[in-house]
Amino acid sequence: MYTPCAGLSVIIVDNIPYIQYTENTNSRVAIRTHPFLALTRDLESRFRKAGRRNLGRLGWRKPDYKSGIFFLLLGLWVCFFSWKLGLGSPAKPGPGFMPFLAGLLMAFLSFLLVIQVLFSWTASTWATGVQWKNTLLVLASMAAYGFLLDKIGFVLVTLGFVILLMKVIEPQSWKRAVLGGIISSMASYLLFETLLKSQLPRSFLGFF
Amino acid sequence: MDYYSLILQGFSIVFQPTNLFLCFFGCLMGTLVGVLPGLGPTAAIALLLPTTFHFAPVSAIITLSGIYYGAMYGGSTTSILVNIPGEAASVITTLDGYQMALDGRAGPALGIAAFGSYIAGTLSIVGLMFLAPLLARGALAFGPPEYFSLMCMGLTILIYLASGSMIKALMMAALGLIIGCIGADMLTNVHRFTLGIPELVDGVGLIPLVMGLFGISEVLLNIEIQVKQEILKGKIRNLLPNLQEWKDSAMPILRGSLLGFLLGILPGSGPAIASFVSYAVEKRVSRHPENFGRGAIEGVAGPESANNAATGGSFIPLFSLGIPSNSVMAILLGALMIHGVIPGPNLMQQSPDLFWGVVASMYVGNIMLLVLNLPLIGLWVKLLKVPYAILFPLILLFCLIGAYTASNKIVDIYIMVFFGFMGYLLRKYRYEAAPLILAFVLGPMLEDALRQSLIISEGSPKIFFTRPISGAILGCTFLLLLSSLLPKIQKRRQVLPLEKEM
Numbered sequence: 001m002y003t004p005c006a007g008l009s010v011i012i013v014d015n016i017p018y019i020q021y022t023e024n025t026n027s028r029v030a031i032r033t034h035p036f037l038a039l040t041r042d043l044e045s046r047f048r049k050a051g052r053r054n055l056g057r058l059g060w061r062k063p064d065y066k067s068g069i070f071f072l073l074l075g076l077w078v079c080f081f082s083w084k085l086g087l088g089s090p091a092k093p094g095p096g097f098m099p100f101l102a103g104l105l106m107a108f109l110s111f112l113l114v115i116q117v118l119f120s121w122t123a124s125t126w127a128t129g130v131q132w133k134n135t136l137l138v139l140a141s142m143a144a145y146g147f148l149l150d151k152i153g154f155v156l157v158t159l160g161f162v163i164l165l166m167k168v169i170e171p172q173s174w175k176r177a178v179l180g181g182i183i184s185s186m187a188s189y190l191l192f193e194t195l196l197k198s199q200l201p202r203s204f205l206g207f208f
Numbered sequence: 209m210d211y212y213s214l215i216l217q218g219f220s221i222v223f224q225p226t227n228l229f230l231c232f233f234g235c236l237m238g239t240l241v242g243v244l245p246g247l248g249p250t251a252a253i254a255l256l257l258p259t260t261f262h263f264a265p266v267s268a269i270i271t272l273s274g275i276y277y278g279a280m281y282g283g284s285t286t287s288i289l290v291n292i293p294g295e296a297a298s299v300i301t302t303l304d305g306y307q308m309a310l311d312g313r314a315g316p317a318l319g320i321a322a323f324g325s326y327i328a329g330t331l332s333i334v335g336l337m338f339l340a341p342l343l344a345r346g347a348l349a350f351g352p353p354e355y356f357s358l359m360c361m362g363l364t365i366l367i368y369l370a371s372g373s374m375i376k377a378l379m380m381a382a383l384g385l386i387i388g389c390i391g392a393d394m395l396t397n398v399h400r401f402t403l404g405i406p407e408l409v410d411g412v413g414l415i416p417l418v419m420g421l422f423g424i425s426e427v428l429l430n431i432e433i434q435v436k437q438e439i440l441k442g443k444i445r446n447l448l449p450n451l452q453e454w455k456d457s458a459m460p461i462l463r464g465s466l467l468g469f470l471l472g473i474l475p476g477s478g479p480a481i482a483s484f485v486s487y488a489v490e491k492r493v494s495r496h497p498e499n500f501g502r503g504a505i506e507g508v509a510g511p512e513s514a515n516n517a518a519t520g521g522s523f524i525p526l527f528s529l530g531i532p533s534n535s536v537m538a539i540l541l542g543a544l545m546i547h548g549v550i551p552g553p554n555l556m557q558q559s560p561d562l563f564w565g566v567v568a569s570m571y572v573g574n575i576m577l578l579v580l581n582l583p584l585i586g587l588w589v590k591l592l593k594v595p596y597a598i599l600f601p602l603i604l605l606f607c608l609i610g611a612y613t614a615s616n617k618i619v620d621i622y623i624m625v626f627f628g629f630m631g632y633l634l635r636k637y638r639y640e641a642a643p644l645i646l647a648f649v650l651g652p653m654l655e656d657a658l659r660q661s662l663i664i665s666e667g668s669p670k671i672f673f674t675r676p677i678s679g680a681i682l683g684c685t686f687l688l689l690l691s692s693l694l695p696k697i698q699k700r701r702q703v704l705p706l707e708k709e710m
Contacts, residue, residue, distance in 0.1 A: 161608075166597065198613040
């Protein structure tokens with residue numbers, strides 16, 4: 001590895017040189033590279049060898065690229081629907097006027113972002129991977145909480161919710177999980193229903 | 209205007225038993241969320257907003273603002289003792305605070321953080337007290353075009369100060385505007401972007417949106433990284449700093465107060481950026497910059513003062529113009545509107561009790577916080593020992609209950625879950641949620657001002673430039689946007705801290 005100055009280094013991945021910029025922000029390391037560098041320096045061998053494999057190189061700048069395209073489409077969609085809602089005239093702006101401007105702004109900016117990713121040194125950011133399992137689990141259990149809340153009542157659904165989360169994400173002992181569930185459901189019931197008089201849904205049994 | 213009688217009136221409101229209790233409750237909750245990493249003031253305020261619905265408006269705002277400045281006190285404790293920032297504004301305190309703690313000087317570090325916070329907090333309230341009414345009087349002449357220009361400038365400054373890509377920050381503002389458009393149009397009652405879902409006709413609620421973007425997504429990110437909390441062992445002694453330490457910190461505290469206060473007024477900057485800037489300034493003016501990062505007390509005193517002063521400053525645009533300067537203020541604006549108080553330059557004249565009551569409560573709250581954070585420090589240290597695996601189901605549970613009880617609609621839970629997921633993905637792809645929230649709150653006001661201005665001018669956008677105040681503000685906005693393209697500033701912007709706004 002060759003280090004021309006602090007923070008900048010050249011690394012070789014699969015015989016292709018990349019310039020890597022490393023900075024330590026908040027204990028996380030951000031890596032930025034210029035993906036086209038390889039193209040200019042090693043054009044021939046790269047095209048000869050890799051074919052489809054080189055698409056993997058785009059991974060370096062994928063996050064901004066992907067989100068940029070997504071927001072571009074979203075912006076265009078918003079523009080289209082705003083236009084259908086009716087823009088009105090400048091003297092009498094209609095309901096679609098403001099969202100049209102916002103959608104246009106969004107589309108324009110995401111277009112810029114995509115362009116920037118394609119042509120710049122530093123635009124591509126390094127996203128740490130999305131951990132689907134735990135994330136979806138938590139989100140699904142929250143949605144289930146909402147679904148069951150008015151069907152089986154606040155206390156029971158809270159009990160189940162807390163026990164489930166304590167057992168699944170970072171497993172605690174059964175004793176701890178059940179105890180935690182009972183205490184938190186009782187305490188929150190007392191706090192919100194008895195003390196703050198919020199109307200929490202009751203169970204089919206009529207109490208709690 | 210007689211300040212003396214007004215402030216007395218404010219204190220008479222605060223010393224009513226309910227308000228005094230609520231002020232204490234707010235400060236306590238604030239310290240709690242400040243101490244606990246992974247739950248910041250923004251989410252906490254959104255969480256407790258529904259419970260304040262049946263209070264009087266002034267009591268509600270007293271409670272909620274107590275959480276805000278209370279969190280600034282609490283955050284330093286975690287930074288100093290555990291080396292993990294309790295919330296975004298205390299990130300920089302970890303650098304020198306933790307080093308001091310390792311040297312066995314945890315006591316003075318905690319002490320100077322609390323005293324500095326107290327001094328800066330009180331000074332900034334004095335500033336708020338004098339500046340806000342002045343600004344409000346000036347703003348009485350504002351019409352829709354001026355408001356439109358002002359909000360544009362607010363959003364621009366916010367984006368200017370945002371960390372990371374400016375394009376991305378602007379995109380988030382656009383997204384916020386779009387989300388703000390969901391629901392029935394105010395003028396024509398046409399349904400916009402409701403996707404045929406009847407519950408969306410009233411629009412997306414601020415509470416599920418904020419709790420999703422700041423609360424849920426934060427939890428989702430935190431369960432991925434297993435936070436190792438190693439609390440400093442041993443007793444904390446000498447909470448009162450000695451004379452030398454006071455001498456070293458006096459100027460940093462004063463500089464931090466002024467800096468934080470001014471930065472707090474600017475939209476988008478808020479406490480976190482104030483603390484970063486203060487640290488940089490202290491390092492530059494210090495005669496021993498090499499001590500920074502190795503336990504310099506100036507590195508604790510300055511930033512901790514600055515973040516507290518910023519909270520006082522950030523109330524100014526809210527109370528005098530009705531424009532929020534950061535996401536916490538955006539929620540407070542929402543709270544005011546829920547209570548039927550119309551924010552704007554008239555607020556101080558129409559409901560003087562509200563403004564002066566809140567100002568007086570901040571004086572009282574700062575004293576309470578000093579007591580909460582110094583003699584009771586041991587209590588908070590114990591709390592830090594609760595593992596996150598037990599904490600996060602409770603945080604999620606409170607979000608669920610909060611979202612439901614705010615409106616008694618199940619659909620708000622689904623909306624919250626949706627935005628929680630969105631917030632998580634946005635963080636992963638390095639987008640900031642703060643511009644989104646601000647644009648979401650400002651959006652309807654912006655649209656109203658824009659449409660009214662265009663109706664006044666019969667369709668000519670020239671109205672924004674020919675009216676002197678509006679023109680001047682828009683001119684500044686364009687200058688700001690243009691200057692951000694200069695390479696020098698672009699370089700400097702990259703040094704700006706990553707604001708996590710937890």
